[in-house]
Amino acid sequence: MLIERELRVSADRVADPFDALFVREYPRVVAIASRVLLDRDAAEDVAQDVFVQYHRRHRPDAPFAGAWLHRAAVHAALNARRGALRRSKREGSSAALEAPLHIGSGSDADPLRQTVRAEERADVRRALARLSERSRAVLALRHSGLTYAETAAALGVTTGHIGTMLARAEAAFIKEIAHVAPR
């Protein structure tokens, strides 16, 4: 009985509020940044910076914590992408657009399938690059599993707008995919 009580006590103190926030939101923050950047390592860097910024400014149990993190994930990822584009322009290459693709399933052993997958990823990257930042944001947020209300909170619009924004962003994306990768 004593052991049971202590087990509970230990479990209760496993995570402090910031750790709990991190464990809950980190996967989604990475998912959002990944869908903007299409580069998993860069997305993780962005996500970690976002949490560091949050910790310096706000309490971990603030009611707006989730929305703040999601919004910051989109903005930081878009910023990181702009930075990469600037660098590649300065260096006279398209390195940022042609960098290796780290997202998606890496466990495919078949080299042919890997190549096809990499090509598809490159198409996705080029199609996204042609969208407005607002469209990229709504796609990244909603397709990372945020609800309409959460997506709206992160974008600073009302929930009623999300359906329309999403439908337009998706239509634009499909059009651009068809353009960059005519089948």
Add this chain to the structure above:
Amino acid sequence: MSHLAEGTLRRLVDDPTDGVARAHLAECTACRERFDALAHVAHSVREALHVDGVEPARAAVALAAVRADLLGGPVRRGGLRVWAGAVAACAAIALSFVLTPLRSVADNFLAIFEPQQFVAVPVSRSDMEQLRALPDLSAFGTVRSQRLAGPVHVATVRAAVAAARMPVRLPAVLAPGVLDAPQFTVEAPRSATFTFSAARARASAVARGHSAPPMPAHLDGSTLYAVVGPIVIATYPDASGHFQTLHRRHGHAFPALLVVQAPAPRISSTGASAREIEAYLLAQPGVPPQLAAEIAAIGDPATTLPIPIPVDRSYATPVTVDGVRGLAVGDETGVGAGVVWQRNGEIFAVAGATTMRAVLAVADSLH
């Protein structure tokens, strides 16, 4: 009824609970066709934007990195290398002259979630031998650590504060025969994760020819993340300017005086509790049963750090120091003494080749 707006239709793809819209859809072919097209597009976009989820172990490493970042440590992300044993680093460094380097259960794992108190566990010479023969953490799972900067050696407290990015307390009183000319070592914050693996534990038990107890299913795959440091160690020289005095009988070099301070190490877990981990580790073959029983009896392993004390040459006693409860550890032969305590989330230790009275006077004078 007029046709459904695009936004309403798109929302219906994700959330079919809108009864009014669904009723319209059932009657209106035009809207149903628009709905099907939107659903098809949404599905294609979802597929195209698929990304793999974050594994818990990866998230744990990330949390450790963020924690280290917040502590102000120069973290270089990405490069992970094996690093173990820092869990009890604060206590171990301070008391290293009594605690011969242990790669033992006590040193490596007795999980400190955030140590608030220290309890002495008497360890016999034969216990020590047995503990030393135990495998390290890598026999039970995967250890990953954040690659961090090495220690920095500086000669002024100002430089130490700058390197550690934390306030440093120094004693107003020194032990007799100690020169007030400290040198400082600043250990950068370290973070590490450890993921239990039942398969690994089984394999290493077989390799050692043991039959180890099965790892509880709850432990298998659970990850601990630890953040330790920064650690500031002030080392004072003796009257002749030597920083270490070689003691002939023990063959160890003891510092004249050491003052160690660090934020209390923190370990968090993705599932397993400190009590479960302790129970599992203490049940390993090779852990002296008497010792296991004593450690298990101490109390909450989430807040208490057991410190092994060799019974044949040292003693340990609770003391009041710096206004709080601490643990004083001395050597029966008068070679040295040390005291360790936790105050406001920081761990302090004072130790040296001197008397317990002198060590306590130094500890009480920190400011």
